[in-house]
Amino acid sequence: MGSGNVKKGMIAFLVPLPSILFYLSFQSGDPQSWSTSTLWAWCYHHPLLLLNLLFFFNVNLLFWLIALIQSSHWMIDPYWTVIPVMLVHYYASHPLGQYHWWRSRMVILLTWVWSIRLIHNYLRREKWQWGAREDWRFTDLSHQYGRRWWWASFFAIYVPHQVFLIGLSLPFYVIHSVNRPFGIWDLVATVMCISGIVIAYIADTQLYNYESRNKAVVPILEKGLWYYCRHPNYFGEQMWWWGLVVFAWNLGHGWTFIGALANTMCLAYVTKLVEDRMLKQDSRAEAYRLYQKTTSVWLPWFKSSPLGLQCKDA
Structure with a gap:
């Protein structure tokens, strides 16, 4: 070091x-x-x-x-x-x-897990520097x-x-300003947050493995979660933040969605920047254009058939 x-x-x-x-x-x-x-x-x-x-x-x-x-x-x-x-x-x-003590401790624990996942991905990507x-x-x-x-x-x-x-x-502010019993919507929010963390972790790990091993051979990553959408890591991150919004909404403060909405709009712009950057690379541009035509942007979904697309274009 x-x-x-x-x-x-x-x-x-x-x-x-x-x-x-x-x-x-x-x-x-x-x-x-x-x-x-x-x-x-x-x-x-x-x-x-x-x-x-x-x-x-x-x-x-x-x-x-x-x-x-x-x-x-x-x-x-x-x-x-x-x-x-x-x-x-x-x-x-x-x-x-x-x-409510249990709601607070659940959100604090989830935030720590989210943070550890993200800082691990940052250090791993930067070769622990x-x-x-x-x-x-x-x-x-x-x-x-x-x-x-x-x-x-x-x-x-x-x-x-x-x-x-x-x-x-x-939502952290609302969660620690309102004391109501832990209910079914808290469970829904918890599942959303956990799912978001897990999806983002899997997607980032698949991206890291691709960057480390196959980038020189395979022009784009199109396996695992990346088969179903072009930015599964962004999708997982959004699930995490919107899960927190559900906690706050359940406590009568749905207005806190403004932070998650602003972040989603910013991430949409970042997505465009990332994809424009991919299209500027001659060795990957053609493959990525086909990837864009056949694969959902954020929401995981089934691929469109390249043959079907060609028929529509004709």
Whole structure:
């Protein structure tokens, strides 16, 4: 393990400390003094605003400044998998929290499983190195913005991540704000979340095996879950977030779907970027065009017959 990898690993573990230490100091304070302490009283009565402020200063500003120093925006990628875990514990431990114990523990456990799955996939894909490369979409944006990228990156990368992550995590807030008995819809939501995690894990593992062994021989991955849709990993990820929405909907707060909907729309755009990138590769373009014609985008479904398509075209 190189010194650069160790250094980036240390940075990754240290960067959330400002928010963690601040919140722990708030938690360890005397509740009786909150009425006389303006700061602690504000933290107590405005959990969502506090969360957004901590995110803005600790993630948006700090991560951005570190990225400018390192000339790489790699850190937001692994932290996409860590921040939801921190958010669910924040809501569960806030003094204003009131919730059904079993529902809370189920969601916390599922969030940890989701996070471990995703961080494992990130490290496996990056050959167990921290920050070996930044997301290719950020690199493409840097070429588009040129010299303006140093400041434009703040608004193109970090501000949207705050909107998405806090929006997606709104069901965590509802789950820890409403205390109702655990019911059948909670079971439905649990099954959706587990199914999403399992599907995403299988799809990512199949993609990793393909990239490692067969990419040079087979132009596109068209086996396993990838036989039934072109982006099964995205489908599994969406099932996870929409499963959380079902938890919140069951508690009377269906409005929290806005975070999952925004993420789905963003993922639709990312899907287009990924497929356009595939079509730019001469060795794979023809095979991928046929794959697009015969295979569903996200929802797993039976393939269309290439012969049938040719008859329709004729």
